[in-house]
Every structure is written in structure tokens, then in C-alpha cells.
Amino acid sequence: MTNPDLATLLNREQAQEELFDLLRIPSVSADPAYKAEVVRAAEWLQRKLSTLGFTARVDQTPGHPLVYAERLTDPAQPTVLIYGHYDVQPEAPLEEWLTPPFEPTVRDGRIYARGSTDDKGQAFAHVKGVELLLSQGELPVNVKFLLEGEEEIGSPSIIPYLQAHKDELKADVIVISDGSRFAPDVPTITYGVRGLSYVEIHVQGANRDLHSGSYGGAAPNPINALCEIIARLKDEQGRVTIPGFYDGVEELTEQERAMWASLPHSDEEFAASIGVPALPGEEGYSVLERIWGRPTLDVNGIWGGYQGEGSKTVIAAKAGAKVSMRLVPGQDPDRITQLIKEYVPQIAPAGVKAEVRGHHGGQPVKFKTDSPAIQAANRALHRVYGRDAVFARTGGSIPIVAAFSDILKTEVLFVDFGLNEDAPHSPNESFALQDYHNGILTSAYLLQELAQSS
Amino acid sequence: MTNPDLATLLNREQAQEELFDLLRIPSVSADPAYKAEVVRAAEWLQRKLSTLGFTARVDQTPGHPLVYAERLTDPAQPTVLIYGHYDVQPEAPLEEWLTPPFEPTVRDGRIYARGSTDDKGQAFAHVKGVELLLSQGELPVNVKFLLEGEEEIGSPSIIPYLQAHKDELKADVIVISDGSRFAPDVPTITYGVRGLSYVEIHVQGANRDLHSGSYGGAAPNPINALCEIIARLKDEQGRVTIPGFYDGVEELTEQERAMWASLPHSDEEFAASIGVPALPGEEGYSVLERIWGRPTLDVNGIWGGYQGEGSKTVIAAKAGAKVSMRLVPGQDPDRITQLIKEYVPQIAPAGVKAEVRGHHGGQPVKFKTDSPAIQAANRALHRVYGRDAVFARTGGSIPIVAAFSDILKTEVLFVDFGLNEDAPHSPNESFALQDYHNGILTSAYLLQELAQSS
Numbered sequence: 001m002t003n004p005d006l007a008t009l010l011n012r013e014q015a016q017e018e019l020f021d022l023l024r025i026p027s028v029s030a031d032p033a034y035k036a037e038v039v040r041a042a043e044w045l046q047r048k049l050s051t052l053g054f055t056a057r058v059d060q061t062p063g064h065p066l067v068y069a070e071r072l073t074d075p076a077q078p079t080v081l082i083y084g085h086y087d088v089q090p091e092a093p094l095e096e097w098l099t100p101p102f103e104p105t106v107r108d109g110r111i112y113a114r115g116s117t118d119d120k121g122q123a124f125a126h127v128k129g130v131e132l133l134l135s136q137g138e139l140p141v142n143v144k145f146l147l148e149g150e151e152e153i154g155s156p157s158i159i160p161y162l163q164a165h166k167d168e169l170k171a172d173v174i175v176i177s178d179g180s181r182f183a184p185d186v187p188t189i190t191y192g193v194r195g196l197s198y199v200e201i202h203v204q205g206a207n208r209d210l211h212s213g214s215y216g217g218a219a220p221n222p223i224n225a226l227c228e229i230i231a232r233l234k235d236e237q238g239r240v241t242i243p244g245f246y247d248g249v250e251e252l253t254e255q256e257r258a259m260w261a262s263l264p265h266s267d268e269e270f271a272a273s274i275g276v277p278a279l280p281g282e283e284g285y286s287v288l289e290r291i292w293g294r295p296t297l298d299v300n301g302i303w304g305g306y307q308g309e310g311s312k313t314v315i316a317a318k319a320g321a322k323v324s325m326r327l328v329p330g331q332d333p334d335r336i337t338q339l340i341k342e343y344v345p346q347i348a349p350a351g352v353k354a355e356v357r358g359h360h361g362g363q364p365v366k367f368k369t370d371s372p373a374i375q376a377a378n379r380a381l382h383r384v385y386g387r388d389a390v391f392a393r394t395g396g397s398i399p400i401v402a403a404f405s406d407i408l409k410t411e412v413l414f415v416d417f418g419l420n421e422d423a424p425h426s427p428n429e430s431f432a433l434q435d436y437h438n439g440i441l442t443s444a445y446l447l448q449e450l451a452q453s454s
Numbered sequence: 455m456t457n458p459d460l461a462t463l464l465n466r467e468q469a470q471e472e473l474f475d476l477l478r479i480p481s482v483s484a485d486p487a488y489k490a491e492v493v494r495a496a497e498w499l500q501r502k503l504s505t506l507g508f509t510a511r512v513d514q515t516p517g518h519p520l521v522y523a524e525r526l527t528d529p530a531q532p533t534v535l536i537y538g539h540y541d542v543q544p545e546a547p548l549e550e551w552l553t554p555p556f557e558p559t560v561r562d563g564r565i566y567a568r569g570s571t572d573d574k575g576q577a578f579a580h581v582k583g584v585e586l587l588l589s590q591g592e593l594p595v596n597v598k599f600l601l602e603g604e605e606e607i608g609s610p611s612i613i614p615y616l617q618a619h620k621d622e623l624k625a626d627v628i629v630i631s632d633g634s635r636f637a638p639d640v641p642t643i644t645y646g647v648r649g650l651s652y653v654e655i656h657v658q659g660a661n662r663d664l665h666s667g668s669y670g671g672a673a674p675n676p677i678n679a680l681c682e683i684i685a686r687l688k689d690e691q692g693r694v695t696i697p698g699f700y701d702g703v704e705e706l707t708e709q710e711r712a713m714w715a716s717l718p719h720s721d722e723e724f725a726a727s728i729g730v731p732a733l734p735g736e737e738g739y740s741v742l743e744r745i746w747g748r749p750t751l752d753v754n755g756i757w758g759g760y761q762g763e764g765s766k767t768v769i770a771a772k773a774g775a776k777v778s779m780r781l782v783p784g785q786d787p788d789r790i791t792q793l794i795k796e797y798v799p800q801i802a803p804a805g806v807k808a809e810v811r812g813h814h815g816g817q818p819v820k821f822k823t824d825s826p827a828i829q830a831a832n833r834a835l836h837r838v839y840g841r842d843a844v845f846a847r848t849g850g851s852i853p854i855v856a857a858f859s860d861i862l863k864t865e866v867l868f869v870d871f872g873l874n875e876d877a878p879h880s881p882n883e884s885f886a887l888q889d890y891h892n893g894i895l896t897s898a899y900l901l902q903e904l905a906q907s908s
Contacts, residue, residue, distance in 0.1 A: 030764030090766055093663075153764050180668060194667060198765045207729030209547075209880040212752045213648060213850025214634060216780045217744035218724070218733045223753040223775075224688065230678060231685035270672070275661030278805040279672045290671035298666045299677040300768050305755035306776060310484030310607050311652045311813050312544055313778050313851075314754050314879050321677075322760060324767050326670045351732040359765050396667025397767075425768050426663040 006444055009135055012437060015128050016111070018048070019436065022086070022120050023104040023113040029064055029087035029153045038064045038149045041086045041120075045127075045147055052131055054145070061157035064149030068165070071130075072142045078450055079142040081171035081410070082443075083400070084123025084178060085151030088115035089425045096427035109433050116431035118424035122177040122417045123147060125436055129443025140451035144171060148400075151178075154198065154360025155400045162400075162407045172411075173373040173450065174404050177439065179394045179416040180424075183264060187381035189374055190414035192292070192393035193401055195327035195364030197336040198300075201229065201344055202320045204353040209305075210315040220351025222319040223304040229354060230321060232347045233297055233340075238282040240297045240325070242343045248330035250366075252293045260288045263390060273421065292393035297325045322359070326395060333361025363402030365412070366393070373413050376453040380445035381415070384438050415442060460898055463589055466891060469582050470565070472502070473890065476540070476574050477558040477567040483518055483541035483607045492518045492603045495540045495574075499581075499601055506585055508599070515611035518603030522619070525584075526596045532904055533596040535625035535864070536897075537854070538577025538632065539605035542569035543879045550881035563887050570885035572878035576631040576871045577601060579890055583897025594905035598625060602854070605632075608652070608814025609854045616854075616861045627827040627904065628858050631893065633848045633870040634878075637718060641835035643828055644868035646746070646847035647855055649781035649818030651790040652754075655683065655798055656774045658807040663759075664769040674805025676773040677758040683808060684775060686801045687751055687794075692736040694751045694779070696797045702784040704820075706747045714742045717844060727875065746847035751779045776813070780849060787815025817856030819866070820847070827867050830907040834899035835869070838892050869896060 027041035028034040042058045042065045049056035049069040056069035064087060072079075091101040091114050099105040104113035111121065126145070133139055146169065148158050162169065181188040205222035206215075235241050267287050271279050281290040290296070304319025306312035325336055341356040348354035368374075369391045381389045394414070404412050417439030423429050481495035482488040496512045496519045503510035503523040510523035518541060526533075545555040545568050553559040558567035565575065580599070587593055600623065602612055616623065635642040659676035660669075689695050721741050725733050735744040744750070758773025760766035779790055795810040802808035822828075823845045835843045848868075858866050871893030877883050 030766065031762065089768075090760070090762055090764075092760065092762060092766075096662075152766075196667075196767070198767065205730060208550075208877060208882070210728060210877075211850060211874075211879040212754055212778050213650075213780060213848065214874050214878070215728070215745065216752045216778070216849055217735050217748055217750035218741045219728060220730050220732065220734050221752050223756050224684060227681035227684035227753070227756070230681035234678065274664060274669070274673060276659060276674050276805050278674065280674050280803060280805045281671050287672045291669065294671055296671035298670045298675050298769055299681065299759065300666055300766055301759035301761050301770070302677050302681070302756055302773065303761045305753065306544070306546065307755050307757045308485065308544055308546060310544075311776060311778075312484065312546075312754055312879065313650070313652070314543075315752055316755070319756065322765060324666055324670070324765075326667060349734060351730050351734045394667065395670055396665065420665075420668050423662060423665075424668070425665040425766065428662070 006132055006441060010132055010437060010440060015440060016433065019121060019124050020104045022124060023115055024102055026102045027087050027149065028090050029150050030090050038087055042067050042149055045086055048127060049145060052134060061161060063157045066149065066158065066161055067145065067147040069145040071139060073139050074142065077141045078172040079144065079170065080447060080450055081144045081146060081169060081174045082126045083146050083174055083176050084126065085119045085148045086123065087149040087152050088120065089152050093427060098428055106433065110430040111433060111436065112428055112430045114429055116429055117418040117422035118429065119151065119178045121431040121436055122439060125417055125439030126177065126443040128440040132440060132444045133447060139447065141447050143447065144169065154362065156360065158400050159403050162403055166407060169408055174410050174412045175446065176398065176412060176414050177417050178398055179396055179414060180418045180420045180422065181416050182390050182392050184419060187385040187387065187389040188392050188416055189377055189389045190392055190394050190416055191369050192366035193364065193398050194395050195331060195333050196362040196397035197325045197327060197333045198359040198361065199323050199337060199340055200320060200357045200359060201226065201323060202318065202355050202357065204318045205315065205351065206317050209317050212313040212315045215315055219315050221315050222352050223316055225349045225352040225354065226304065226319040226321060228349050229344055229347055230299055238280060240295065242339050244339050245336065249295065249328055250330040252289060256293065257289065259391065261286065263288065291395040293328055295325065295327050295331060297323065300324050326397065327364045329364045329366050331364060333363060337361060362397040365401045365405065367412060371411055372453045373411055373450065376449035377413055377415050377446055380442055380449045383445045384442050415446065417442065460586055460895060464586055464891060464894060469894060470887065473575060473578050474558045476578060477569055478556055480556045481541050481603065482544050483604050484544050492541055496521050496603055499540055502581060503599060506588060515615060517611045520603065520612065520615055521599065521601040523599040525593060527593050528596065531595045532626040533598065533624065534901060534904055535598045535600060535623060535628045536580045537600050537628055537630050538580065539573045539602045540577065541603040541606050542574065543606050547881060552882055560887065564884040565887060565890065566882055566884045568883055570883055571872040571876035572883065573605065573632045575885040575890055576893060579871055579893030580631065580897040582894040586894060586898045587901060593901065595901050597901065598623065608816065610814065612854050613857050616857055620861065623862055625864055628864050628866045629900065630852065630866060630868050631871050632852055633850055633868060634872045634874045635870050636844050636846050638873060641839040641841065641843040642846050642870055643831055643843045644846055644848050644870055645823050646820035647818065647852050648849050649785060649787050650816040650851035651779045651781060651787045652813035652815065653777050653791060653794055654774060654811045654813060655680065655777060656772065656809050656811065658772045659769065659805065660771050663771050666767040666769045669769055673769050675769050676806050677770055679803045679806040680758065680773040680775060682803050683798055683801055684753055692734060694749065696793050698793050699790065703749065703782055704784040706743055710747065711743065713845065715740065717742065745849040747782055749779060749781050749785060751777065753777050780851065781818045783818045783820050785818060787817060791815060816851040819855045819859065821866060825865055826907045827865055827904065830903035831867055831869050831900055834896055834903045837899045838896050869900065871896065
């Protein structure tokens, strides 16, 4: 199926060894304790790209650094900007990892390591794809790499960076591989991502922890109160109750609903794959529609009171929760964050003080499915998988995508190499070796196809 | 006011030094890491009581040991069994302590240390009271001490112990000082304690943590589910919704309601003392009635998902909470535990598995307020405080009190030396030096009065 010369030229052992070196660096952006490791990962990528003849540098930001590299071959040829991120999610809960998160291990043809699929493995596949083409000669297009270290914390520094480097980053298309294909044998082009509003809810009760015997029945309990608040954020139909939350939401088109309904998907298999008996959600929408095209709200973490062994009869002074809302076209993260900030204090039970602190957000985005770039991507995928790609959206959020279209005015092309079963953000995150290799080939073919599509 | 000869005989410096030695032992019964320290506290008390001429020993149990000591002077005199506990609550949250929990410190006339009031300080006051009487001659009554090391974890070993030592523990009255007086200038005799049912709720969602983008809207979220379950356990009127929860509850008598209504109490001051704007609770009952005479439910701890710094967009696989229910006469802890075990799975949202694990319980108890022992206690308190005691109940639970009346068939006398503001179970738990000294005197006078009351 695949173009033999490139496929046979690929040195799979070396490609694996190099990725392993990158995966061994615990570049967790959310935890200040790992700050130096994030820098180490950036410098590692800069060195690698320099050896490929790129002008590569590590640019400082108020937070974690960005890696920028370019190899400009022919002004007549299109320019492709490849975006990815080298930071990773925290490893917690560590005890659930079968092998250490930062000691990559191959089991059953899969690489197990934090960041293996999200996004070191997928981003580095493009670096190797470029290397593969270079082993045959010059690149058919001008290539720029922008690799950031803050994606998992909402990319706080990249927007000012894009504004400051607008001209330097000019490109005809931006390629991103930071998500999942629809299914193992189904090459996928993603034309939309959900947005995000991530907040923390903090509830304060008494000015100190209280004995639940001496005060129980009269003192406000911030944990009970927090639970009531969270319970009130969604109704029996699985809809978010925040007033104005659904204002402006773009309804799914009949064409989209039909296209997605035709995809090989089984609710039963989907539920079985995560080991649950049911898939609760917003009434009136299919599972794919709820994940790709509808907004939702999930608590990502909660804490309060005594969590240790045994029992402690205490009424805690405070409790808190991390809450994320996935947004769709028509919703603005800042507006949604403002809405929940106003709503939570209104639904807080008597006796407690509840406040919402905004964390970060990301704009929802949707692209046209008939552009030349998307057609080129489809041809590249066809050369690897021997079939046309399906057009999907993703429930995930890539906060900077909106910034790319707003600031760089450039079309973004999502070509995903991973799978949901890779379990990004979970213990035992993995990336199939086969998908890594196909990613490298797809990247190389895509650059060739984009050259011809111009 | 107080009997000068005893009051002047009391060596306050020495009394403080000895209590400090005991408070320095971190005898946390809930945490296995402190097992050896619990034993150390038991041995310390045994040595002290031996020096006072008691036959004292440390008795092993399947859990933490008990200290038993007796000094029998005259079979014709009544026998008083003094119960207390030398184990303490966990120190968490450690960062909120102004001074180390196990390094007792005096500030503004108060001893700050974990266990200072609950119950090392109050129990040791009786040891010093006995020592004070001995400094004048023989004890007027036969005295037995039973000091346990598992009170804060529900006294799992004491019931079999009481059954095995029934005869040895025979007494005319059991004295317990493990609670709070009604107010600083108000000597208090407590004639009832609430019972307790302590459980853990565990909710399981998917078989692993999930990316909240790729699954949000379709995958069950165990934290949201746990919050819904907890929110459903109480209604808008502050009543527990568990079917059958209120069956058999003894209503308060008009006399009790009148007696408590006459006590010097202000909801405003009570709320201000814990820094809250309101005192939510069961409608139709005063604050004192809700704490002393009505059952309630409080979440004591909750956990799930990502609690670290920054943000993690994850749908956790599981979540849990510790929940305690305070019970009143007419409610049985085992029955209540069974009721919540049956109810929680019924109200769990679709897609998750919810189960309740029983922790421990305690029977609610109420005594008559006109016995000779209670009158003797009132006279003793009058000698210290110059006024009659008020008759109150406590919202707390002393699980073994029921066992005392059931197994030893002996009246229990609660004479509390502490105050709610001592903040037992909280960071910066404290005990006023004045209350400690008054406790020692009260103990000595009580033994004298009990001798005359026989």
C-alpha cells in the first residue's frame, strides 16, 4: 500500500530510540517542580532540529520556553508550519502505572510512557518525517516547526508570542497532530475542536475545622455545600444549568449528523472499552454528537476534609473542586467563565462562601472540509492506509488553534496519528509503534502532497 | 470560692509539666504509623498511676492497648470507675497549626496541643485530682481507672474487654470527662450523647482515568455522581432523606426544650465564634436542639481526580467520601448504616457503581438527671464554680457509653472540663490552664462528695 521507497528507508529502531530519549524527560508543565525538565526537553528538540539543518532556537517566555525552527528551501514553494507540544500531563496517580511513566517501555507493540501519544510521539513523528525526506534530498516545501511547552496548562504564553513573531511564522498551512484517529483502520482528518473553560470552585465554611459532634446540625458544611453546588450545575437531562450557557451554540447540521451516524461506531463497544454499563449525557444527541458537537461540564478533581486512613469526625473549614467545561462554536470561553463565576455564588447554600476562580480557556474552532490542503492530507493518508480519510471533530481542546486562525490568518490542518485507547492524560498512556511509524510516513507524504497542491 | 486547702495544695507547675510529657507523645490511633506511640502513651500512664499506689497494668487488645488501674481502700465505700482515652485525632491539616501539635505550648493561658482537651488533659485531670487527695491522706472511695487508646477510631476493642473484665470493673458510678461545658462560667453536667454511624461512599466510573475532552459528554463522571449522591442525602429543609432514617427518633420533651431555651445562648455569637453568616440546619428546631437532640449527616472528607497544582483535564475513574451521621435515642447505628448501604446505590446516577462501606458506630445514650451521683457532681461543681450546674446533652458521641450501661449496668456521669472553643479535632486544639486546674479540683471534690452520697 505505502510508497515502498520511503517506507523501506525508515530506520524504525533509530526512530524508537530517539523518541525514547525525549520521553525520558519528565517535562510536566503543570508542576513547578519539573520546570528544569521542561527546559531540558526544549533544548533536546532544538539540538535535534539543528542536526537536520534547521535554524533552531529555544525562545524564552514568562512561563515555559518555545522551540522555533525553520528550513526554507524555495520561496516558490508553499510553507508549512508544524505545531506540536513537548510538555506532558502530570503522571498522577503514579501507583496505577504498570511501568514508570518516564521510563518508556514497549509491550505488545505499544510504547508506554507519559507523553507517548500526547504529544511527544505525534509531534516527533513530523521531525522524523522531515528527516526521512531529507535522506532522499531536499524538502519539497519550506518547513517551520513551532513546539511549545505549555499546552497542557492552556498555552498562556503562545498568543503574545504569535503576535510578536507574526511575520516569521507566516505559512500557507499549519499542521497539527495532537489527537486521535476515529478508529485503528480509519485515517481521520479533524475539522473541529471543542473549546474549554477551566475553573476552580472554592467553598469556605467556618473559620476552622470543627468537631462534627459538637457542631453537626448547626454549622455549615463546605463539603456538603460544594456537592450541592456541583449537583446543581447539571440537570436531569444532562444539560448544564448555568443561565446563558447555551446561548449562541451552533446546532449540528443534518449533513454532519448523517456523516457521523455513518461512521463505524457502537455505543456498546464504546462503553465496554472504558468498562461502564451506560453512557449518560445530554438527551437528544448521539454519543459522537455529545462528544464532538455539544458542550459539557465535568469535575476534574475534588478535595476537602480528612482523606487519610481510618475516620476523622470533622467538619472541614473549606473544600474545593476543579471543573472544566468543553465548548462548541458559538460559545466564548471568557463569557462562559464569567457566567459560572456569577452563577455559583447564587446557588451556594446558606452559611458558606463560594467563589469561582478562572484557570484558563480555549476557543472552539471549526474548519471547511473541502480546502486544497485537506485534500492533500487525504491523498497522503490514502498512500499510508489505502483508503480515504473520514471527517471528524474532536471533543478535546487545542487552545491555540483559535489563535492561529485569528493572529496568523492561516488554515489549520489536523492529521491525527493517535487513538483514544492510547489513554492520553491517564496512567499507562501509550502510542502504538505502528501508529508512530505511519505518522512518520504520513508526515513525509503530506509535505510532498502539499508541494503539488500549491 | 473553692476549698482553700485543696486549691492551695495543688502544684500547678508540676501538673502542667506532667501533662506536657503526655501531650508530647503523638498517640494518633487512626494512623498505623503511630502504633508504637500509642503504646508509649499507655505505658507512660501506667507508670504514673503505679507511683500513686495503684495496681496498674497495660492490657493488650487486637488493636491498641488499654490501661487499667485500681486502688481499693474500703469495701464499705463506693467504687468510682474513671474512664478516659489517651489516643488523639490525626493532626492533619498540619500546615494550619501555629505551633507543632505534639509540642505543647502555652499562649494566653491556654495549652495548645493535639489531645490537650480531647482527652488527655481532661482524663489526666482526674489522675491529678486523685494525687491531690492522696497528698492529704487516703482516698475517700475506691478508685478504678480505665483509659483506652481507640476512642477516636470507635473503640473497637473495648466491648469484648468490658465483657471479659465485667467483675473487675464493677463500680457504683462511672465518671467521664471527655466533652465541653456549656460556657466558660457555666459548670455543666451532660446527661446525653448522640450516637454515630460513620461510613465511606465509594463511586467507580470507567476502568481508568479518561481525557475529559475525548470522553466528556458521554463517559460517566464519578465525582459529579458522588456529588449528586451526597446532595440527595439531605433535603431543602435540612432533613436526611434516607428512608426510615427518622423512624423511632425520640422527640424532645417540652421540659428539655424549655430548659435549653433558658440557657445563656445566642445564635449570633455562636455563628460569630466560628465565623459564619448563618447556621443552616433542620427546620423547626433551635440550634441547641439540632446539635443535642436531633440526628444529622455531615461529609467529613471527600476526594477524587486531580488535586495538585494547575489544571488536569481528566475524568477520574473513582471518587470517595467519608460520611458521618449523628444519631439520637431511638436510632440504632447498625440499622442506620444498613439503611444508607441500601439507599446510596439506589440514588447513584446511571453509569457508575456506588457502594457504602461501614466504618464504625456508637449508640446514642440518655440518663436521668436526678440520681444521687448527679447531685454529688453538682455539689462538687458548686464548690469550684460557686454555682449550680446546668443539665445539657452533647452532640458528640462516646461510643462506649452505651456499652457501660449495657454490660456493666452502671450509671455514667459526665462532668466536662473543656469548652467547644478548645477546638477538639481541629488544628490548634487547646485547653485552658484554668480549666485544667478546675478539673483537678472538681475531680478531687467529686470523689469526696460521692463518698458522702453513699
